[in-house]
Amino acid sequence: DGGITQSPKYLFRKEGQNVTLSCEQNLNHDAMYWYRQDPGQGLRLIYYSQIVNDFQKGDIAEGYSVSREKKESFPLTVTSAQKNPTAFYLCASRKISPVVEAFFGQGTRLTVV
Amino acid sequence: SQQGEEDPQALSIQEGENATMNCSYKTSINNLQWYRQNSGRGLVHLILIRSNEREKHSGRLRVTLDTSKKSSSLLITASRAADTASYFCATDSTGAGSYQLTFGKGTKLSVIP
Secondary structure, three states: OOOEEEEOOEEEEOOOOOEEEEEEEOOOOOEEEEEEEOOOOOEEEEEEEEEOOEEEEOOOOOOEEEOOOEOOEOOEEEOOOOOOOOEEEEEEEEOEOOEOOOEEOOOEEEEEO | OOOOEEEOOEEEEEOOOOEEEEEEOOOOEEEEEEEEEOOOOOEEEEEEEEOOOOEEEEOOEEEEEEOOOOEEEEEEOOOOHHHOEEEEEEEEEOOOOOOOEEEOOOEEEEEEO
16 A cells, blocks of 8 residues: 555663654655644654755754655654754655645654653 | 644534634744644644634634634534544744744644543
């Protein structure tokens, strides 16, 4: 089935550790996005990419890094520089020509232990 | 910065009643979209309205857009307990070559059976 898949569903990180969240889509979508959601809050944009090997910072990029080596994949690394990483992370993708709706993965809940 | 601001933040209604949620935004847009999120899950697209449209319907959903007031509303008619979720508006801004999708903080809707 076509879709967008995030893994893992739950992730635990120790202080000072880098972790990578996976996001894969087989929808042939051009653009991919990473959002952070804190309890009871909206979605804040971390990074987005409109084309392979190119990406732009969103509103809260500090402490995060991404890569877009393949159209299907847009992994997010939460680095030790991110001081408060505990949150729900959502990945999305969509076509941009023409611009249409975004499709979301089921999210990864990251907890610092 | 978050582009859209939903109002109210929370809404509680009886089953069968109508629910209205509002969204205000700050900059010029190409389109505005509404999404739904069940607790702890990814977002699901509901409806997209383009900047040259004023009203759009989809089943029990009715969306209006007033670009002069930079606002939109989502009406859910004859609500059901299954409509309980958080609802978000998202905007596609008109920046050249930018496909950034920006979300508001959401309205949490509770439909009481």
